[in-house]
Amino acid sequence: MVMICRSALFSLLLALPSVAFAASCPTPYNGAQLLNDIQLMQLSLRNEDDASFATAAGRLDSGMACLTTAAPPQVFATAFRLMGVWYWYKQDNGIARRWIRSSLELDPSFQFGADDLPLDHPIRAIFDEERNNLDIAEVPVEAMVLNIPAGSRLVMDGRPLDKPAATLNRFHVVQQVGTDNGVRAVWLIAGNSFPEALMRETTAAPVAEAPKEKKKKKGEEEAVPAASGVGQVQRVERRRPPEKTPIMVAGGVMLVGAGAVYATAIVLEQQFHPPDWGELKFQNEDEMNAAGSLVNGLILGAGGLALAGLGVGYWGITIGDSGFGVHFATDF
Numbered sequence: 041m042v043m044i045c046r047s048a049l050f051s052l053l054l055a056l057p058s059v060a061f062a063a064s065c066p067t068p069y070n071g072a073q074l075l076n077d078i079q080l081m082q083l084s085l086r087n088e089d090d091a092s093f094a095t096a097a098g099r100l101d102s103g104m105a106c107l108t109t110a111a112p113p114q115v116f117a118t119a120f121r122l123m124g125v126w127y128w129y130k131q132d133n134g135i136a137r138r139w140i141r142s143s144l145e146l147d148p149s150f151q152f153g154a155d156d157l158p159l160d161h162p163i164r165a166i167f168d169e170e171r172n173n174l175d176i177a178e179v180p181v182e183a184m185v186l187n188i189p190a191g192s193r194l195v196m197d198g199r200p201l202d203k204p205a206a207t208l209n210r211f212h213v214v215q216q217v218g219t220d221n222g223v224r225a226v227w228l229i230a231g232n233s234f235p236e237a238l239m240r241e242t243t244a245a246p247v248a249e250a251p252k253e254k255k256k257k258k259g260e261e262e263a264v265p266a267a268s269g270v271g272q273v274q275r276v277e278r279r280r281p282p283e284k285t286p287i288m289v290a291g292g293v294m295l296v297g298a299g300a301v302y303a304t305a306i307v308l309e310q311q312f313h314p315p316d317w318g319e320l321k322f323q324n325e326d327e328m329n330a331a332g333s334l335v336n337g338l339i340l341g342a343g344g345l346a347l348a349g350l351g352v353g354y355w356g357i358t359i360g361d362s363g364f365g366v367h368f369a370t371d372f
Contacts, residue, residue: 065226069103071111071287074119077103081122086155097126105228110217113198117146120197120211128163138230140170141210146197148174179232180205187240192216192224194238204239206232214238302339 077096084093100119111119120143127136144150148171152164181204188194194201196214206212208231216225216238227235 065106067103067106068108069099069106071107071109071115073099073103074107074109074111074115075287075290078115078118078122081126082118082156085122085125085157093126094129097122101126104213105226107213107215107226108223110195110215110221110223111198113146116197116213117143117150120146121150124167125163128166133166137166137170138210140167141174141207142197142212144171144174145176145207145210175209176207178205179208181232181234181239183242184239185242186234187238189216189224192218204232204234206234208232 077100080096081093081100084090084096100123104119104123120139124136124138124140124143127133127139130136144167150167152161152167157164184204186194186202186204193216194214195217196206196212201214206229210231212229212231214227214229214234215223218224227238229235
């Protein structure tokens with residue numbers, strides 16, 4: 041069957057470059073690149089285009105620990121889910137399940153559509169198994185509190201992080217975000233293995249707040265604090281992130297698409313209300329039920345696409361006008 045051929049092909053694609061747990065980031069990876077790779081992987085999965093899926097997955101794999109944009113939880117859930125599929129195809133079931141747990145923690149009700157994967161695809165069973173046994177209890181790091189760099193906040197998987205606690209047996213992306221929503225540093229961690237630079241003992245003195253400075257005009261340089269003891273303080277020029285406009289446009293396109301899908305559903309729904317009941321176009325009950333299912337599916341799809349468009353559009357709007365500072369990721 042197709043699945044046997046696809047698994048064999050993926051075994052040949054494992055030689056593609058893939059840096060899952062890099063200790064540093066040679067190349068930044070922004071929100072527009074993330075969104076593009078997610079969309080390409082979803083489309084490739086549906087079209088059984090294994091080569092394109094593997095290429096995009098390799099970029100996502102190496103870019104996860106270098107994400108220079110503060111993405112919302114929905115985006116992380118999708119990225120983590122695709123990483124789980126990718127590692128399953130790479131025959132690394134342990135890593136695949138960790139990514140799957142990460143995705144289900146953010147979106148526990150997700151189900152693959154019939155167009156995404158065959159109904160008998162084995163990864164569906166893995167998702168169901170992990171969903172049924174999902175543990176979302178956060179485990180704190182004992183006797184430690186967060187040591188948040190001045191003028192910043194921390195987020196984990198797109199959600200606010202206010203204490204050194206996380207769920208275990210899965211991966212998390214921790215980002216240091218400035219007051220302008222610009223990402224200053226990022227770490228890919230396992231469980232609650234937070235970077236030492238972001239923690240201090242409960243009895244230790246907190247980091248002093250940065251003195252208030254006169255607001256700099258756009259175009260001036262500002263110092264970005266290093267987020268790890270191994271890093272150097274860098275200076276970057278404030279600028280509009282290049283991914284801001286593409287992400288906002290993508291959100292708008294998705295909203296327009298949702299409107300088009302809904303309009304199609306309304307037109308098809310009119311088949312059930314002819315001027316004369318004798319003009320009903322359906323030949324039998326099966327045709328009527330199929331048409332009803334199609335209309336319902338289009339309406340649900342339009343709603344989901346609209347929500348996704350709003351989320352992506354809001355993500356683009358909230359991206360700050362900031363350069364990106366130091367890139368760090370935790371070794372596993």
